[in-house]
Amino acid sequence: MSGIVGIVNPDGAPVDRTLLGRLTDSMTYRGPDAQETWDDGQVGFGHAMLRTTREAEGERQPFSLDGQVWITADARVDGRADLAAKLASAGGPRPPADAGDAELILRAYLAWGDDCVRHLIGDFAFAVWDGRRRRLFCARDHFGVKPFYYAQPGGGLVFSNTLNCLRGHPRVADELNDLAVGDFLLFGFNQEPDTTIFSDIRRLPAAHYLTWSSGAPQVTRYWELPTSGEIRYRRAEDYVLHFRELFETAVGDRLRADRAGVLMSGGLDSTAVAATAHRLLSRHSRPFDLRAYCGVYDQLIPDDERYYSGLVARALNMPIRYLAADAYELFERCERPELCYPEPYDEPLGAFYFDQIQQVAAHARVALTGQGGDPLLGVPSAFLTEALKKKQLVRFAAGVVHYLVAYGALPRLGFRRALRRRLGVQNGEHRPTYPRWLNPAFAGRHNLRERWETLQARPAPVHPVRPDAYNNYSSHWWSLMFEQYDASWVSCPVEVRHPLFDLRLVTYALAIPPVPWCLNKSLLRSAMRYNLPERVRLRPKTPMQDDPVRVRLGRQEGRGLVSIEARVVEEYLDPETVKDIKRGVIGREDASVNGLRPVYLALWLQQKEMNHEQLNDGEESNATTRTEVC
DSSP: OOEEEEEEOGGGOOOOHHHHHHHHHTTTTTOTTEEEEEEETTEEEEEEEOOOSGGGGGOOSSEESSSSEEEEEEEEESSHHHHHHHHHHTTSOOOOTTOOHHHHHHHHHHHHGGGGGGGOOEEEEEEEEETTTTEEEEEEOTTOOSOOEEEOGGGSEEEESOHHHHHTSTTSOOOBOHHHHHHHHHHSSOSOTTBOSBTTOEEOOTTEEEEESSSSOEEEEOOOOOOOOOOOOSSHHHHHHHHHHHHHHHHHHHHOSSEEEEEOOSSHHHHHHHHHHHHHHHTSSSOOEEEEEEEEOSSSSOOOHHHHHHHHHHHHTOOEEEEEOTTOOTTTTTTSGGGOOSSOOOOTTHHHHHHHHHHHHTTOSEEEOOTTHHHHHOOTTHHHHHHHHTTOHHHHHHHHHHHHHHHSSOOOTTHHHHHHHHHTOOOGGGOOOOOSOBOHHHHHHTTHHHHHHHHHSOOOOOSSSOHHHHHHHHOTHHHHHHHTTSHHHHOSSOEEEOTTSOHHHHHHHHHSOHHHHTSTTHHHHHHTTTTSOHHHHTOOOOOOSSOHHHHHHHHTTTSOSOOOOGGGTTTTBOHHHHHHHHHTOTTTTTTSSGGGHHHHHHHHHHHHHHHHHHHHHOOSOOTTTEEEOO
């Protein structure tokens, strides 16, 4: 979660060192270990260091091997030994075993140029200045776990992995991107992967790189999910063994520290991550401290997470801390700076999630999640539904038999619709209605109704066997979700890592037979035999039994949700909706999170104005903590 920033001026104009230092220092909260800058004429890099791995203990950035090619990176490189071997075979020296991740990336760039990204796996956002060619090369990882933003003031380029850092540049305007505002009100998130809520600031999409030498930057996709390739074994146990090996590698690559936390519920995915991390750490003679953090409801709604997560914690002899969400009100502490998000965010319990990350930060700098289990192995009905639709009766019957033998029940074919609802890919009777709260003039200027109709359509199937999983992974929603774990959102120096979003694991899951391995996460359940308590390992996927937002809306009857000024939203919302917000009744009619989007927007717009003032007030750099790399 280190902070990176860079400035490249056109026409050889020298970089403003004071500005570069101020932008670097603005990220001290996310990189408290060191803040350093480097500049050379028209280009300058800044880095705010957060050390989260053993190899990073002696690392300094910005970094160069020869004084000509420099890198600033927020990165964790996986498969380090394999990459080192490939670098050696490419004719270069073998990197030191304790080389930092930025050094490995830089060596890859020196060996393969722009194609270096085709040899990298892990989570990364980085920029390389090639002084020999007077050229900038930037890249973002395959799934977009690490953010990367850029702007083009005056024909140059400024970049960062922290959106508010770019807002602190005096030539980056604060005007809003109206289409992104409309997308938030319609869908809950920006549908364009290469834009942000601000007109001047763009987002580098996942699996893309950017090059700049003069003029406009060029953005290129370097990777797409595979749609071909099959893995077939004669013995069933070989599928499990291969998966377990990949899963352990994915978790191990994301640990690389002896102190870590796991954001753990009582479900299969996060408990499998916790059990695997505990097993890997136990193999070494070094002492370690692995703890679990679980959010629960004890009274507001029925909730079994405390019970199931407790079973796992006791089985692993792992400390676990619970945070009860019952007492948190909607939009609690929303005026606090740490809950002022870089972009609109449809989460009314931000205070709860902030407090949970604070729990982790008091103990460790690394937290693992179980995000990604559903698209990886958890779409039990898609394969069967497609087989039935295509009248492939033998395949359908074989899948049903496999499922029945494994679980003693017929598969629930309605799960596929539930998953589409969760991802906003909806149709038929579950399709939401066009929202009533939009200002007609605003909607008309941007053709929002036509956009609504177009984007509600279900994506065409691409993958021949697992189309829903492929479309799920391909959704821009995931990279936005990852950004909301970033330090610039959670305001804590904690790096959140997602082992189930591992390139090797995902490629494997898309290549194996979906029946029986992708039915009800059969492969993961088999791999966790003897590692998890049976009540957890065989626990069926159970949705939340009630909507806590709906319950809280009823509990706050008669009270306004937030205090807002009508002027900040009247351009985007119809007058009646503005009145409803001020009276505190918005969202009650459908008791859904979607019904609260106007409130989220109104709140964020107010926060934006306060945040902009704070960014402009922070003009002075902290010269006592920042050093210049010569």
